[in-house]
Every structure is written in C-alpha cells, then in structure tokens.
Amino acid sequence: MNKAFRRFKWSDLPKRKRQLAIAGFVTTSFTAVFNYKFRECVEIVGNPAQIQNPNTLFWLRMRYGRARSRWFGSLAELHVPVAFRQSLYTAWAWKYDANLDEVRYPLDSFGSCQDFFCRALKEGARPIDDVPAGVVSPVDGTVMSSGFIEGPGARLEQVKGATYSVPSFLGFDPIEHIADGSTLCYIVLYLAPGDYHRIHAPCSLDFRKGSHFCGELLPMRPSFVSRFSDVFSVNERLVLTGSWKQGQMNLVAVAAQNVGSIYLDFDEKLKTNRLRDIVVHCGGDVSNKRFVEPIHLDAGDALGGFRMGSTVALIFEASPGFQWDVAQGDRVQVGKKLGEAP
Numbered sequence: 001m002n003k004a005f006r007r008f009k010w011s012d013l014p015k016r017k018r019q020l021a022i023a024g025f026v027t028t029s030f031t032a033v034f035n036y037k038f039r040e041c042v043e044i045v046g047n048p049a050q051i052q053n054p055n056t057l058f059w060l061r062m063r064y065g066r067a068r069s070r071w072f073g074s075l076a077e078l079h080v081p082v083a084f085r086q087s088l089y090t091a092w093a094w095k096y097d098a099n100l101d102e103v104r105y106p107l108d109s110f111g112s113c114q115d116f117f118c119r120a121l122k123e124g125a126r127p128i129d130d131v132p133a134g135v136v137s138p139v140d141g142t143v144m145s146s147g148f149i150e151g152p153g154a155r156l157e158q159v160k161g162a163t164y165s166v167p168s169f170l171g172f173d174p175i176e177h178i179a180d181g182s183t184l185c186y187i188v189l190y191l192a193p194g195d196y197h198r199i200h201a202p203c204s205l206d207f208r209k210g211s212h213f214c215g216e217l218l219p220m221r222p223s224f225v226s227r228f229s230d231v232f233s234v235n236e237r238l239v240l241t242g243s244w245k246q247g248q249m250n251l252v253a254v255a256a257q258n259v260g261s262i263y264l265d266f267d268e269k270l271k272t273n274r275l276r277d278i279v280v281h282c283g284g285d286v287s288n289k290r291f292v293e294p295i296h297l298d299a300g301d302a303l304g305g306f307r308m309g310s311t312v313a314l315i316f317e318a319s320p321g322f323q324w325d326v327a328q329g330d331r332v333q334v335g336k337k338l339g340e341a342p
Contacts, residue, residue, distance in 0.1 A: 034058075041282050049233040049281040050155075050165035056228060061216050066236075069217045069260035069273055073307065076114040089116050096194025117197055117308045126200075126334040128300035133319070134340025135202040136299055137332040138251065139312050140195040144222060146187040146324050146339075149175060149315070156186060159226035168233040170241075170250055170315065171211050171286055178317045182247055185322055186315045187338060188232075190222060191306065198305035200334050201297035202314055205249050207242035208294050210267065212287040214277040220256035220311045232313070234281050236272055238262050240303075242294065246341065247317025253304070254311040264304040266295050300335050314338075 013021070038061075039054045051057055080088060085108045092113075093100050100107070102125045110116040129136050145157055152175050155163040166186075167173040178184055191197060215236040218224070225231045236255035243249055253262045260273025267289070278284030297303055319341040326338055 031062075038282070045281070045283040047281070049168045049230060051230045051234065051281060053229065057216075057230065057234060060218055060228065064216070064218050064257050066217050066260065066273060069255075069258050070275070072258040073114070073261055073273070076117065076307070077112050080110075080112055082108050085110060088113075092116070093194065096192065098194035102196070114307050118305060119196070120198070121196060126196075126300070128335035129337040131203070131299070131337050131340050133246070133342070134322075135314065135316070135338050137189065137334055137336045137338055138200050138202045138303075138314070139189050139191055139198075140333045141189040141191045141312070141331075142222075143326050143328055143330045143332060144188040144190045144225075144311070145328055146326065147185075149184040149186060151175060158188075158229070158232055159222045161226045162229040162231070164230050164232040166315070169237075169252065169313075170239055171213070174248060174250060174315055174317075177248055179247060181320055182317045183320055183322050184315070185318050185324075185339070186313065187324070187326075188311060188313045189332065190220060190311050193308060196334065197308060198334075199251075199253060199303055199312060201299055201301045201303055202251070202338070203244050203249070204296075204298045205242055205244040206294035206296050207240045207249075207251075208291055209241045210264070210270075210289045210291070211239040211241070212270065212272065212289075213237050213239065213280050214272075214274070214284050214287075215255075215279050215281065217255055217257055217260050217273065220254060232311075234279070236260060236262075238264075238270070238272065244316065246319050249317070250313075250315040251303075252313040252315070253306065254313065255306070256310040258308060261307040262304065262310075263307070265302055266304075 035058050038058045042051060042054045089107045102121045104120045104122045144159055149166060152173055154166045156166055157163055175184055216234045218231050218235055232254060238253045240251045255262055262272045264270050280286055322339060322341040324339040326332060
C-alpha cells in the first residue's frame, strides 16, 4: 500500500475525479467550519434553549432550513384557478383524512391552498363541553403527552425518549409563579396536516402578554420528536401568558417544518418566520408584547391558528386534585374536556 501511495500522482487522476475531490474537500471544510461556529455561538450566548447536543441540531437545521418553510408558504399562497379548486382540495382531504362535511364555505371559495388550510367550520360543528373547574381542548389533534411538573428547571418528555427544558420553552420557569399547594399541569397536542388548524381558548381566561421566539422549523411529528431532544425549545413559537380562575395559564403555539406562519385574531401585527430574524438560541431577541388591556376569551372562543398543522401546548396552574381525562395517543377535538379539578 505504501508503494502504491508513493507511486500515486495527482495528475494521473482524470480531470473529472480531480474536480469532484476538490469540490468534496471544499464542501467538507466549509461545513466543518460552520458546525464549529454554530456550536461556539450557542455556547457564547449561554445556551438559552438548554440544548443537549448542539452538533445534532446543526445537522438538523442543515436538513430543515427556515427558508424552505418560507418557500412552501409562498407556494401555498399562490392563486388556484376556480376550475381546479374542488378537485385539488378533495384530493388533499382524501390524502390526509380531512372531513369536508364540516367546512363552512364551498370548496371553490378558497382562493389558495393556504386559505383552505385555515378553513372555518360550520356553526355548531365543535360544541364546547361545560367544564367549570377544568380545561377543554383548544385544537383538533392527538395527545402527545400530558402530566404534571414537579419542580424547578424541569425537563419534560416530548414523546418517550426525548426531552426539552420547560423554562427555555416558555422563557421563564412557571413553577416559580404558582401559589402554595397548587398543581402545575401540562399537555401537548399535535395537529396533523388534515386537522382543523384554528386555535381556541381552553377555558375562560385573560391573556396579558405574548412572546414570539424566533427559532428553527423542525418537524413536530411524534416519530421525529421521539428521536431528537430539545425540538420544542428551539422551534419557532408563540407563548401567550395570562391567567384563569385557578391561576396562571400559558398557551404555546409551536411552528414546524413548512408551518412557519402563526397568526392571532386579536393582533394582526404578529409576523413569524421573518427573513432576517435571528433564532433565539443563537443570540436573537425574544419579541415581547404586553397587551394594554387583557385579552379576555371564554372557553371555545377563537384566538388564532396555524397556516397548516403543528403543535399546541398548555402549561397551567390548577387546584390540587386536578386529573387528566385523556391519555397519550387519544384523539381530541376543539371543546372536548381534557381534565378537571374536583
């Protein structure tokens, strides 16, 4: 082998192979430098997302870039000719098992795919359960996880096998703001592409603050978040903070791959997945907005939504004895009871 190496001459290689070798060396070198600088950046800013493996996150953000979601959003906003709308939206519903019987308006009234994703339902399609001491589902989706937060600085399971930091997810530690004897509860609901994409209030509440965390747009499907930790705390998200009759209430809308756009019915200025925003875990600022007057919503009132599907989390204070009525994997709809205190 040594003799063969000594006899090797670069000039003997075909021109095409020399070009490929040079391109491979340059690409590998640049990627290694970017990887190092990304990990250095996370360390310098103090790792606000408490990322356990920055190297893995680097490769994930290479695979699922924010630009891709902006391109997908632009594609979804394109005008669809009336002649194609019925067949296109029907095919989508068949692919993703969406119920078109609930849609309020005719299919040919949706001018773009994005309009169809944000479709409204018929009046009475989602009756709201009467749960005076509990919460109802704010979305149509599947329960990814639920339970109780026991102590400060908690890390919760995204799905069994991977975790995320609660203080990094919300921007503060909720355990520090609950009354003595209260219980801190959480539930995560995943919206599939075929689900109804609007978000509703889980109870009678008042939101006093909104926080927008610029972040990655990694997939949120259970098969993905069970393999990689910290997806929740690095993804783009909107945190609404306020109170309900039993204490603090936090509702978090988490963006995902191809779902960078989150909107609020009561704040038209909110813009997510903007081109020049810097992700928070690399030193970007959190955009905080304190509402002049608390935003009051009753259970079931619409508050916003996704321009496709993603994930919604509730983290809230409850009276002692609060019990969940749902389990991981259960399908829920807007207005259905999730849990209640005695």
